Amino acid sequence: MTDTRRDVENEDGNVGARTPEDSDVDKAWEQQNLLSLDGGGIRGYWTLLALETLVDNIALIEMDDPQQEFVAVDSSFAPLDYPDNALALARKSRNTDSLFHSLTSHRLIALLLGRFRMTVQDSLDEYRSLGDAVFGHPRMLTQRNAGVIKRSKYKAARLEKVVKDVTERRSEFQEHGTPQLPLKEGVCQVCVTSLKTKARTAAHPYFMRTYDGSKRTRYQPEAITHIKTGLTSGTNDSVPSTARRGPGMRHTPGDKLNFGEVQQLHIWQVARAATAAISYFEPLKIQIAGEGESIFEDGGFGQLNNPSMRGKAEIKNLHGPGRLDIAVSIGTARREEAGGKRHSWGIIRSLAATVTDVDGAHQVMLDCCKPEEENFDYFRFNAEAEHALEIPLDEWEPKGIKAKITNQQAGTKTIQNIRNAYASWAIDPQVQQDFRDCARALVRKRRVRASKVSRWEAFAIATFYQCRIAPCSHSHGAVRRDTFKRHLEENHPDVLPDQIDRVISDHKKNWIYRPARES
Known part of the structure; x- marks a missing residue:
């Protein structure tokens, strides 16, 4: 598309600028890019490291393209100036809002990148602080370490306080009161998934959107496939009914999903609902307009922990078939384990490792992206086998007295282990080539979009x-x-x-x- 250029009258009425063909520009804006992030507690730090590598490759292509396909620019905001205060630590091209239309995730990362429009480097710093504030302070006797004590491992009040603090510090400077989830149309949008239930009802997926989900296309809503693994027994009430199913697949019909107007939820509520991992944090109760009181739990439990298929279905349901152009899915380097312990408390202890199948979603996406199927570019970044990350989702070492005795900063060992595991995977030549290919595809599309300055100005810098x-x-x-x-x-x-x-x-x-x- 970058080769088909001509002199045209641009949208501001000025003649002479060389821009892509109008049809190419319109198509670039009609088709959506999707960034899908797996859930995984502190392992989300690995996810951000992968995203950092991707945007570093984007920066190289934008600023000094080794293949000389693109003219050098200062950042991925070009031709616009870099926004004031957008970046505290990292170099200029480390933003994602200018590259993706939609961001689907279970976790805080989606809110940091999409709702707060933070850079990847700032998100890494914030995520480390969150890990220390939350995982550095477990309770002594809990459901996870004592079995008979029915209380979560971490205080929900502490998590809420941490999330509210992040919201206060990272929301837009001119937002007043308690910031809510919705964003303006025309910018990068976010969909955070959670599990919703009511008294005596089974949990089901619930989408928390920054955008209006009521404007569905005339097409039949696409069903979402849920791939079950591992847990086959146990009756503990703390485990969602969907997590107690045996291996196999089932579908949530598209018309059963919560398509509707954007929910006026506080950002801290969304973050809290998306991180209410079973037995780690208490579920969150929220009054939803027209729905009454609902209970929310972490969307990575009992459902598909890799939300890429959900994101794909969401784009099709809201924009129609053939509107997904580039899908980027990033995992948490979690090793898949088959089966689970057979007693009820063992099931709870093994939930984080066994309840979902991220690789199954990847295989479905591989089939869907083929030219004879839905025909979109698909990139998946996730370490496997010997490079898998062997840590619990809430590891934070050293912490407390141990950190003081060893005179180490809390969490240093955990963060270094994650960085070491990531480096051993990312050094692979094929992995590096995949990052370069993905970055070039994203830059190529960004350059075409940016030629429509009025729309680009709204999308890239709001x-x-x-x-x-x-x-x-x-x-x-x-x-x-x-x-x-x-x-x-x-x-x-x-x-x-x-x-x-x-x-x-x-x-x-x-x-x-x-x-x-x-x-």
């Missing part, structure tokens, strides 16, 4: 325009630059042609990143 010219009836809505320009021309004839650019600039509203706190 810039919108709101009319404040009294007494304008459109003062309540925020729109893209091209739409706002037409609004001025059609509704405000007193704005002269040589004044339009200044008026547009005066009515601009950017996403404002919070400045970094002084240490």
